[in-house]
Amino acid sequence: MADTSQTVPSPLRLRRSPAEAAALVADWRASGLNKEEFSRQRGILRSALTSCLDRVLARESASPTGFIEVCPPASVNAGGGLSLEIGECLRLTGIDVSTAVTLVSALMRVRR
Numbered sequence: 001m002a003d004t005s006q007t008v009p010s011p012l013r014l015r016r017s018p019a020e021a022a023a024l025v026a027d028w029r030a031s032g033l034n035k036e037e038f039s040r041q042r043g044i045l046r047s048a049l050t051s052c053l054d055r056v057l058a059r060e061s062a063s064p065t066g067f068i069e070v071c072p073p074a075s076v077n078a079g080g081g082l083s084l085e086i087g088e089c090l091r092l093t094g095i096d097v098s099t100a101v102t103l104v105s106a107l108m109r110v111r112r
Helices: 018-031 035-042 046-062 097-111
Strands: 082-086 090-095
Touching (some): 018 035, 018 046
Antiparallel strands (some): 082 090
16 A cells, blocks of 8 residues: 555645736746646646736737837828838838728737
């Protein structure tokens, strides 16, 4: 029979702040370890790391990234229009302010 007199203490459970969760997830991402190995090394439950990861991913997806405010110049050349560049994959030139606003709004809706 196995010796049951010595038990391994269970990892401590605690609620981490958003900053602590983000730091833990950043450490895990940088470690190159899988969740199980990282959790074992840190002495935490794998579910705690998963919970922190879920919270961080939710915050990352809730905050829009990649978009900047479009402010047209005071007077737009009638023949030129605006140039709108989004990342390296989309560049539109010669569009008016209304079209630019419509496009950005549509792209933000699709992302959510």
